[in-house]
Amino acid sequence: MPLFRRRSGGEGEQDRAGRRGFGFGLGRRGAGSAAPAGGGEPRLDQSYGDESARLALRQALAGDWAELRPLLAAADNDQLSFLIGVMSEVPRVEQWTSRALADTPDDTLLLLLSGARHVQWGWEARTGGWAKDVTEERWKLFHKRLDIAEEQLLEVAEREPSWHAPWSFLQRSALGASLGPEVAACRFEAAVRRAPGIVGPYRTRLQQLSAKWGGSHEEMHEFARATMLAAPEGSQLGELVALAHLEHWLALPEGEDGAYLTSPAVVAGLQEAAFRSVLHPDFIPVRGWQRSFNAFAMAFSLADQPKTARLLFDALDNCVTDAPWHYLAGDPVRSFRVHRDRCASYRR
Template identity: 40%
Template sequence: MPAPLPAIDFDSAAAFPEVNDMRAALAARDWPRVRQLLDPRDWAGRAFLAGFAEDDAAIGDWLRQVLAQQPGDTVAATMLAAHLIQVGWRIRTDKFARDVSREQFAQLHEYLRQAEQILIDVCAREPGNVLAWEERLTTAMGLGLGQAEARRRYDRLARYAPHHMSAQSRLFQQLCPKWGGSWEKAFDFARECMLAAPEGTQNAVLLAEAHLERFVTFDNDGERGAYLRDPRVVQDIWTAAQRSVLHPNFRHEPGWVSTRSVFVLWFGLTEQWPAAAAQLAALGHLASGHPWSYVGGNEVLDKFRAEAYAKGGLR
C-alpha cells in the first residue's frame, strides 16, 4: 500500500505570513493598522492583502464608519466598493446566467451600481488608483457595459500599472465567450500580456489560463483528449512556463502558488510528470484552490500529486 501523500496547506498565510497581520487588523477593526500594512506595498501587494477584507461579511458597516470620519480616504472607499461587489456576486452565485433568477440579477445590479458610484468618485480624485480601476472592470462586466468599455477601463489602469496581473485576469474573463467575448479575443489578450511583460513575471500564465478555459468547455473526453494532444497547445504551455515559472527571474510574489499550480495541472493533463514534479517540489506543502476547482477539486490534485511522486521523480 503506497504511503500517504504529504499534507498540504491551502491557507495563503502559509506562503505570506503578513496575511495573518491583515486578518488581525481587520478583525480588530484597526484602520490605522490596515493602512500601515497596505500603504508601503506596490499595487499587486495592495490588491492581494486588501482582498482578505472580502472574507468578512460584516465589514461594510465598519468601512462606512471609517469614511464618515475620514471622507477623503480613497483606500477605505475602494475597499467598501469591493465589499459591495462581493455581496452582489454572492447573491448572483457563480451559476450560469440561465440558472440565475431575475431577482438575483436585480440585487446584483443594485450592489454593483452602488459600488460603481463610489469608484467613479475615487477615480475622479485619484486617476491613478489602480485598485479602483480594477474593481471597475468587475462592475463593467456585471452591469453588461460591454467589451469596449471594459477595455477602456483596463487601458486607463494600464497607464499606471501595465502588467498588473489581477486586473489582466479580470479583463481576460470578460473577453471569454461566457461573458460576451470570443476565444480569439481571449487568446489574443493573453498573448499580448505574456509578450509585453518582462520574462520571469507571472503574466505568461494567462496563456495557460486561456487554454484551461477552452479545455473545460469541451463536452466529451474525445474532444478534451484531442485538445491535450494538439502540439500547438503543448507548445503554448511550454512557452508560457519558460517565460514564467521556469525562468530564473521568477519570484515568489503574490499569486505565485496559483501560478505554479496552473502549470502542475497542465503538465499533469499532458502527462509530463517530471515537469509536474518540479513544480510540486517548488510548491512544497503549499496549494491553492485555483485551478483545481475548475477540474474536480482536491481529488484531481491528489491524483496528480500521486502520479508525480510515482512517475516524476518527486520524493
C-alpha cells in the first residue's frame, strides 16, 4: 500500500486537466453510457471516444483553423468548454493561434483557444514538482505565459459574457499566479453561475482549498461534502469527496497514508459518495464521466475495497484518465492496469 510509490510533488502539483490539467474531463463514449467490461489493454484516449473531440484534436494538431472554427462555432456552451479543454493540451497550438490572431484579432473563438493554451502551456513550464524545485527561469516563463492568458481570457469574457470556458481557465490561471482567495472565489462563482452542473470548476476550487495551495484538509473536505449533499443524487459532483481523500492521502507520510485511506470513516465516506453519485441509479454519463470513475476506482483500490473498485473498473472498460493516476509513480496506464488486475482477482 500503495501499489507503486507516489510521484514527488505537493505544493503546486498539478491535477492535470483532461489528460493533464485541472478539471477538464474529456468527453463521453459517443453519447453513451458506461460500457460493460471487455477485453483489451488499458488505453489513454484524449478524446475519450468523442467523435467531435477526435476531429478537433486532428485539426488542432494540423493547425487547420479554417476547418476547426466551424466545429467550435456550432458547439453549445458545454461542448465548447470541453473541446477547448481537449485542444489546450495539444503541443504547438500556441504557435499557429498566435499567427492567426495577428491576421484576425477580432476572432473571439481563436482568442479563447489561444488563452486556454497559454494557461496549460504555462503549467507545462512550471512542471508539477515542488515549488522549491522550480528554477527561476521556469517561474519567469510560467508567469509570462499566464500573463498572456489572463489578458486574452478576460477579453473573451468581456466579449462573450455567457461563455463558461474563459472563467474555467481563468480559475487555473488565478491559482498559478497566486491572485489570492477573493479572486479565486469570484472566478469560481463566475464559472459555476454559467454552468452549474459542470464538475471542472469544482475540481479547481478543491485544489484552491487544499493544504498544498494554502488551504487546509478540513476546508477541502467540508467543501467536497457540502457540494455533494447540495447536488441531486446521481450528480457527478460526488467525485469531489474521492478527490479530497486522495489529496489528503497524498499529503501524508508513507505508512500514515495507507492507514488513512483504509480507516472505517474514510471508507464509509467513499462508499456514501460513490453510491450517491456515479453508482447511483440516476447517474447519467456526461462528458468527463470516465475521469470520475477513474478517481473512485483509484480511491477504492487504495482503500482496499476491491469489490466496489471492480464495479468502477468494469464500467470503464479499460479507459484510463491521467488524473488522478499521475499521483502514483510511473505510467498512469500501468498503474491503472495493476490496480484493475488486483481488483479483478476479487471473487464476489
